[in-house]
Amino acid sequence: MITMKNIIREGNDTLRAEAKKATFPLTDEQLQLAHDMMEFLENSQDPKIAEKYHLRAGVGLAAPQVDVSLQMASVLVPGPEGEAPLFKDTIVNPVIISHSVQGAALSEGEGCLSVDRDVPGYVVRHDRITLRYYDIDGNQHKIRLKNYPAIVCQHEIDHLHGILFYDHIDHEHPFTMENEDLVIE
Ligand code: NB4
Ligand code: NI
Numbered sequence: 001m002i003t004m005k006n007i008i009r010e011g012n013d014t015l016r017a018e019a020k021k022a023t024f025p026l027t028d029e030q031l032q033l034a035h036d037m038m039e040f041l042e043n044s045q046d047p048k049i050a051e052k053y054h055l056r057a058g059v060g061l062a063a064p065q066v067d068v069s070l071q072m073a074s075v076l077v078p079g080p081e082g083e084a085p086l087f088k089d090t091i092v093n094p095v096i097i098s099h100s101v102q103g104a105a106l107s108e109g110e111g112c113l114s115v116d117r118d119v120p121g122y123v124v125r126h127d128r129i130t131l132r133y134y135d136i137d138g139n140q141h142k143i144r145l146k147n148y149p150a151i152v153c154q155h156e157i158d159h160l161h162g163i164l165f166y167d168h169i170d171h172e173h174p175f176t177m178e179n180e181d182l183v184i185e
Contacts, residue, residue, distance in 0.1 A: 016162040071092065
């Protein structure tokens, strides 16, 4: 199973590299990785398991974070208590094919499992995106996401291109935002 030991931290060049596109069918090793990444997210969101294995909670994990420079990321955005997740899939070769002009940022800023420090500030992203991606079986999906799940997917897609969340922060004015942009609680 993936634990924090398997997650590389800032300073490791893999986090700054452009990850390679996957080709289908995925190898057994790549399928195993997809399984392990989603299992990490499930474990990290289970308070008992997270405590036992010292996992930081996560709603996304990208392959480069476990030192695999491949365009694949798992996303698990929980829904309201007792309801289905808002978004759960392992996205392969994802591309944002269109997006809103309106921006959005999480009110608390962002954190990253590969960054062991708090970097305060709004990370302004697109509020709405149309995402094309492949699932692990090679089926193409084209979906519209907004608000929180859209932000999470953009954070993960950034990892596939060597971008970290704080690259987007205006460190001089970390909590200044355009009036038109949305703050997501
Ligand atoms: C990815 C996110 C950072 C901002 C927003 C949030 C958490 C991450 C990083 C956007 C994407 C991981 C991947 C959380 C979290 C809310 C939901 C459900 C129950 C606890 C969990 C806590 F843990 N970010 N961590 N950071 N990353 N919300 N939640 N809760 O997930 O580095 O590249 O379990
Ligand atoms: Ni991250």
